[in-house]
Amino acid sequence: MATRCCPYCGSSDGELVSRSLTRAVVQPHQFWLCRRCGRKAYEIISCTGRELRLYMLEPGKTFTKEGQEYVVQRVLRAGDREYLLYVRPCPEHES
Numbered sequence: 001m002a003t004r005c006c007p008y009c010g011s012s013d014g015e016l017v018s019r020s021l022t023r024a025v026v027q028p029h030q031f032w033l034c035r036r037c038g039r040k041a042y043e044i045i046s047c048t049g050r051e052l053r054l055y056m057l058e059p060g061k062t063f064t065k066e067g068q069e070y071v072v073q074r075v076l077r078a079g080d081r082e083y084l085l086y087v088r089p090c091p092e093h094e095s
């Protein structure tokens with residue numbers, strides 16, 4: 001398994017929180033939690049078909065979640081009403 005690292009600070013000290021739909025833990029998204037900078041970087045975002053249409057989400061589209069910009073890489077249908085967005089954080093804007 002490839003070592004993941006934080007897309008913001010490059011640290012590999014963090015935790016990957018995977019999708020989990022067991023009864024005990026309902027965690028529809030997958031994201032990386034960085035211990036160094038404390039930021040959360042989504043990798044997979046679960047959404048409904050309605051949200052998909054509302055925000056016109058498709059590969060190449062950028063959108064904002066929790067104040068961070070992401071680019072949609074892939075859209076996969078996961079069920080009757082669920083879609084999975086594979087996303088990548090946009091590069092930080094130069095300040």
Ligand SMILES: [Zn+2]
Nearest residue numbers: 006009034037
């Ligand atoms: Zn970080």
